[in-house]
Amino acid sequence: MNSAPLIGVLAIQGAVREHIALLEAAGAKAMPIRHAADIPKVSGIVLPGGESTTISKLAVIDGLMEPLREAARSDVPMYGSCAGMILLADRILDGRPDQQTIGGIDMTVRRNAFGRQVDSFEGGIDLEGIPGGPYPGIFIRAPWVEEIGASIEVLGRVGSGAAEGRIVAVRDRNLMATSFHPELTGDTRVHQYFVEMVRQTA
Numbered sequence: 001m002n003s004a005p006l007i008g009v010l011a012i013q014g015a016v017r018e019h020i021a022l023l024e025a026a027g028a029k030a031m032p033i034r035h036a037a038d039i040p041k042v043s044g045i046v047l048p049g050g051e052s053t054t055i056s057k058l059a060v061i062d063g064l065m066e067p068l069r070e071a072a073r074s075d076v077p078m079y080g081s082c083a084g085m086i087l088l089a090d091r092i093l094d095g096r097p098d099q100q101t102i103g104g105i106d107m108t109v110r111r112n113a114f115g116r117q118v119d120s121f122e123g124g125i126d127l128e129g130i131p132g133g134p135y136p137g138i139f140i141r142a143p144w145v146e147e148i149g150a151s152i153e154v155l156g157r158v159g160s161g162a163a164e165g166r167i168v169a170v171r172d173r174n175l176m177a178t179s180f181h182p183e184l185t186g187d188t189r190v191h192q193y194f195v196e197m198v199r200q201t202a
């Protein structure tokens with residue numbers, strides 16, 4: 001067991017530096033992933049938010065898409081926030097017709113699901129396996145999980161309001177995803193949870 005595992009953050013778009021800072025605060029070492037050759041160096045991978053259509057297009061162009069799929073299939077722990085959640089979904093609603101995903105989590109995710117009126121909002125989310133009270137969820141044109149396969153563990157749902165009950169955090173074995181952006185909070189608990197997942201796999 002490695003006490004400070006090296007975790008890579010896909011560095012195509014999004015809050016890469018923020019993810020690296022929180023992974024380090026959570027006890028891991030972290031590096032950006034820019035090339036396929038970076039992937040075998042790390043024992044876990046974070047997929048940041050951003051624009052999933054852009055990220056997936058550039059991941060294909062940069063030759064990262066197939067190696068990322070291979071990593072997800074071969075039990076490398078991966079965590080996707082927001083657009084990263086979309087990238088880990090087997091099925092997307094309201095995506096572009098040609099939008100590719102890494103896939104691996106047996107779920108259907110709806111892009112920009114919360115609608116225009118609630119483009120961005122913050123809300124406390126109770127997360128399964130993450131003690132210490134509700135987690136401050138920051139949602140920015142966020143997806144939600146519309147349907148899940150039998151193997152999926154639901155880690156969190158929206159607690160109140162129009163979207164009450166919607167699934168916004170899931171885990172499937174080595175893969176985990178949240179609709180919200182923990183890297184934009186000072187709260188390290190989600191990153192700690194992921195670092196622990198990586199430790200247990202390493």
Ligand code: GLN
Nearest residue numbers: 049050051052082083141
């Ligand atoms: N709406 C974006 C998408 O579809 C996700 C937004 C985000 O990552 N903040 O990719």
